[in-house]
Amino acid sequence: xxxxxxxxxxxxxxxxxxxxxxxxxxxxxxxxxxxxxxxxxxxxxxxxxxxxxxxxxxxxxxxxxxxxxxxxxxxxxxxxxxxxxxxxxxxxxxxxxxxxxxxxxxxxxxxxxxxxxxxxxxxxxxxxxxxxxxxxxxxxxxxxxxxxxxxxxxxxxxxxxxxxxxxxxxxxxxxxxxxxxxxxxxxxxxxxxxxxxxxxxxxxxxxxxxxxxxxxxxxxxxxxxxxxxxxxxxxxxxxxxxxxxxxxxxxxxxxxxxxxxxxxxxxxxxxxxxxxxxxxxxxxxxxxxxxxxxxxxxxxxxxxxxxxxxxxxxxxxxxxxxxxxxxxxxxxxxxxxxxxxxxxxxxxxxxxxxxxxxxxxxxxx
Numbered sequence: 096x097x098x099x100x101x102x103x104x105x106x107x108x109x110x111x112x113x114x115x116x117x118x119x120x121x122x123x124x125x126x127x128x129x130x131x132x133x134x135x136x137x138x139x140x141x142x143x144x145x146x147x148x149x150x151x152x153x154x155x156x157x158x159x160x161x162x163x164x165x166x167x168x169x170x171x172x173x174x175x176x177x178x179x180x181x182x183x184x185x186x187x188x189x190x191x192x193x194x195x196x197x198x199x200x201x202x203x204x205x206x207x208x209x210x211x212x213x214x215x216x217x218x219x220x221x222x223x224x225x226x227x228x229x230x231x232x233x234x235x236x237x238x239x240x241x242x243x244x245x246x247x248x249x250x251x252x253x254x255x256x257x258x259x260x261x262x263x264x265x266x267x268x269x270x271x272x273x274x275x276x277x278x279x280x281x282x283x284x285x286x287x288x289x290x291x292x293x294x295x296x297x298x299x300x301x302x303x304x305x306x307x308x309x310x311x312x313x314x315x316x317x318x319x320x321x322x323x324x325x326x327x328x329x330x331x332x333x334x335x336x337x338x339x340x341x342x343x344x345x346x347x348x349x350x351x352x353x354x355x356x357x358x359x360x361x362x363x364x365x366x367x368x369x370x371x372x373x374x375x376x377x378x379x380x381x382x383x384x385x386x387x388x389x390x391x392x393x394x395x396x397x398x399x400x401x402x403x404x405x406x407x408x409x410x411x412x413x414x415x416x417x418x419x420x421x422x423x424x425x426x427x428x429x430x431x432x433x434x435x436x437x438x439x440x441x442x443x444x445x446x447x448x449x450x451x452x453x454x455x456x457x458x459x460x
Contacts, residue, residue: 161385
């Protein structure tokens with residue numbers, strides 16, 4: 096038990112050291128990039144540091160599996176060079192039993208990352224998007240969802256338009272049960288339009304079954320008019336801009352993903368990418384454990400055997416291969432070419448089985 100705690104502590108400390116090193120490097124790179132990007136807007140070092148601090152957690156979270164395998168490699172090399180691996184084996188501790196401690200730490204780290212770090216990353220990324228939009232004088236996200244349907248926003252020199260729809264097609268270019276509320280330059284509502292449906296065309300929404308109310312008159316209902324079938328409302332929205340308004344699935348906190356997915360599907364949008372991401376997050380602890388097994392398969396050996404550098408290179412390449420396979424499976428899952436569960440769990444399961452096979456072959460022949 097004491098030995099297991101010692102090994103677990105060694106791996107945990109190695110993980111923290113590698114994580115801190117990557118955080119410092121990525122913070123510095125991101126801060127320099129923010130200074131370069133907003134050099135013409137007079138942004139200072141403090142503002143650039145704030146932007147980098149909000150953006151770095153998302154980058155760290157994406158490479159967490161690679162950080163894990165580097166930490167495992169560092170731990171195994173340290174134990175090998177100090178001959179602690181030889182002592183542990185001489186004491187009768189098998190390799191598979193030896194690995195239980197770092198595997199348990201990896202599973203706990205993965206669980207904490209998904210349950211705690213994921214919502215933190217989503218919050219910091221949302222704050223970064225807000226700060227970036229303010230610094231770039233850009234528009235914020237044009238789409239949001241709630242229980243009443245979906246909301247869109249568009250703007251022009253004439254004012255802002257808020258759009259609410261009961262549901263939409265999969266890409267948001269056709270809305271049903273839609274209401275347009277047009278605001279003037281003074282910020283007050285000027286016109287309200289309700290339509291059975293609205294289809295996005297280049298530069299305008301084409302309305303069907305529409306009725307218009309002038310909000311500037313004392314009795315808007317009495318002055319309401321039914322619009323013709325070719326009525327339109329100008330718009331600067333595009334299919335790509337509406338799609339980009341959803342943001343990345345990683346921008347939604349893990350605990351909010353089920354409700355967000357239900358809201359997307361209730362509004363008529365496809366939530367496949369979010370479902371794939373949800374399964375990938377559930378498989379995150381298993382993926383980190385797989386990285387430990389891959390590192391052990393190549394580097395859990397005595398330093399006197401030689402070829403340490405080659406084994407480390409093989410371990411890192413194996414980690415990158417798993418990381419690439421996971422991202423590739425995510426793309427296939429998002430496109431509907433493979434099932435959602437396969438997209439989320441194939442890479443971690445394959446990595447665990449292959450690493451276990453390698454370990455059993457090396458240990459038992």
